[in-house]
Amino acid sequence: MNPPKAVIIGCGFAGLAAAKQLADTEVEVTIIDQSNHHLFQPLLYQVATGDLSPSEIAWPIRSIFAQAKNITVIQDEVLQVDKAEKQVITQNGRYAYDYLVVATGAQNAYFGQEQWAPHAPGLKNLKDALSIRRDIFSAFEQAERCDDETERQAYMTFVVIGGGPTGVEMAGAIAEIARSTLAKDFRHIDTRKARVVLVEGGKQLLAGFDDRLCRYAAKALQRMGVELIFDRFVQNIEADTVSLADQHIAAHTIIWAAGVKPQVAQLLGVEAQKNGKVAVDAKLRLPTHPDIFVVGDAAAVDWQDGTVPGIAPAAKQQGQYVGRLLRQHATIEEAKPFKYQHAGNLATIGRHKAVADLKRLKFKGWPAWYFWGLIHIYFLIGVRSATVILLQWFWTYLTNRKPARLIIGSKNKDPD
């Protein structure tokens, strides 16, 4: 019997974990990803805020697997899966599989208002992050050279939509940029007077965290000068304006952190659930096609009252599970079902401010902040030596400067 061919679509946390289990086995693995790098998404917001450079949180997929001769990496866009022929159809070719692992993650979702996207970019890939970085730092540049008071106010206003971990991190980081990093750099504007607004549809931040931690996060952000608006959904977003039920906010920089949704169902030709995820069996397979596994954000895996959360450790566990199944592909039928181990939730708010909601332990402030830093370095070590990151962080921490606040290209002339 020939060794089986496995195709993995997407090399985020889930896809990478599956591939790592299959490195140097007899399985012939092809990884297809539309970008050439694996991205450490939990730190993506630090690229957007100029703390880190792209190369500090992203690594070429093929360099990760350079030594694993059974793994081929293809940078290409997948158009469709032909389940009958067992082929993945990409823009440039076709790839036959015996087993397919679909790890395509989730994409920014605007509740059906996709026309909002250009005005309020989300934060899912490096391009998003660099474009948000350019918006933030360009806004201050434009305010500095602007004569009109109303216009200047719009440049100095930053609206973050969505009060989950990403929204809290972004709002906190922008407040720090304005209050501290840039405080001495300008002559005509006082960056400390910048308005940072966080809009959340629910009644508190960080839904799913312990109540006490949610309240702490809100207070900490307010002390940093962030205006919190609760219980308001966005009704419209245009260039330079966010409209809520009771007010319009004139803001040049608008950031979308209000939700993501998998777009996987069409690719697979199956029904999507309301949240965009697709149903899988206890071994993360499509019920109708036991040769197709769906892992990470794209899969609807039951847990507690809902589904497994869309966080990195969950994706990693699912990828590892499927990778192990395929490594012992002869015995898939006897394998135990997937079981999610929830370690906890973490979110950082700003320098020396974070919240940690673990199984038995809940804490906040600087202990949570250091814990958050340690955990992220620990996870990064999985990909490459964290030395450079550690040193860079330490340096940024000592000097309290943003090393990477460069504006490259311009929004109007050359949209990128």
Add this chain to the structure above:
Amino acid sequence: MNPPKAVIIGCGFAGLAAAKQLADTEVEVTIIDQSNHHLFQPLLYQVATGDLSPSEIAWPIRSIFAQAKNITVIQDEVLQVDKAEKQVITQNGRYAYDYLVVATGAQNAYFGQEQWAPHAPGLKNLKDALSIRRDIFSAFEQAERCDDETERQAYMTFVVIGGGPTGVEMAGAIAEIARSTLAKDFRHIDTRKARVVLVEGGKQLLAGFDDRLCRYAAKALQRMGVELIFDRFVQNIEADTVSLADQHIAAHTIIWAAGVKPQVAQLLGVEAQKNGKVAVDAKLRLPTHPDIFVVGDAAAVDWQDGTVPGIAPAAKQQGQYVGRLLRQHATIEEAKPFKYQHAGNLATIGRHKAVADLKRLKFKGWPAWYFWGLIHIYFLIGVRSATVILLQWFWTYLTNRKPARLIIGSKNKDPD
């Protein structure tokens, strides 16, 4: 008498040096630059080849001068200088000056064939560098997934036009990427078989360097697998083709390193010389307007048989000279004329290969390579602590990996 207003247009080596002389003096300085950062151009090719990240060779201008309260930084594009009214007109405003320092540098020049530009990008700013980086690494990705042999050959062919220091550096670096960095990463192509072609119009590389060093550079590049074509001018460049008098080269990646030209004359409303530079007097002033100084690549300053070369130390010396004149603006008439001190020429070819052509000393190979490294670190220290760069280099050197070979965005879908 009011303190004088000085406007500096451009914050490359010349503009930065002038501004540094004026920090914390009574002169009211406004720096206008179209980008928000000072760029350490001698290492720009390393951003293009994925060795360094943008933030390692560029720094926000306003953070350099955050402490100098007499210096205002404006990110804006200068449209014209009104010499009669003594005003600089930008896209967004007008800035009055008593003294004007024009340090606008030089731009990529295609000998009047500007239609070549999109097919053969030059290497003048971070955007250029990132776009060349994307072209180089994308070409290997496309070759890996390509079925057609002719097309694959074009993806695997890299043409660098121009045999000056930038062309030599780029050709050497691409050869190293193909022969060493990527050698183990691909499954369907052998990157070591990539064709790297360097086209030079003259009879040798590195014109202006000592003959023996020029011959060494040519031999070193050939040993690294670079094909050298001498004595041929480019007759046409189209997408994927470079045409010389006697051959067409099918190449997906074409890099322009054959020349730059200042575009300053129109801005100032004066005559340009054939090389694009404008004539200045012995104190680097426009002969007709002693309140306007021109420094760096834009100025035609006599030296030996021609003009001062377009290298960083020359620009720096001119900027420093004018900065000192303005610091003592009451005594400009008595000041000594500018005198260029030529320290020498340096060019790097590859790992452990460089040439140094100093006043009394000429050397090559690894001593020149280490010397080149030391000199660049020394110059970088002028801008910020070089610790991080040093560590990054050391790390790259030890591992022989390119940390930053990320492809962000795509050429066809989203030109940036």
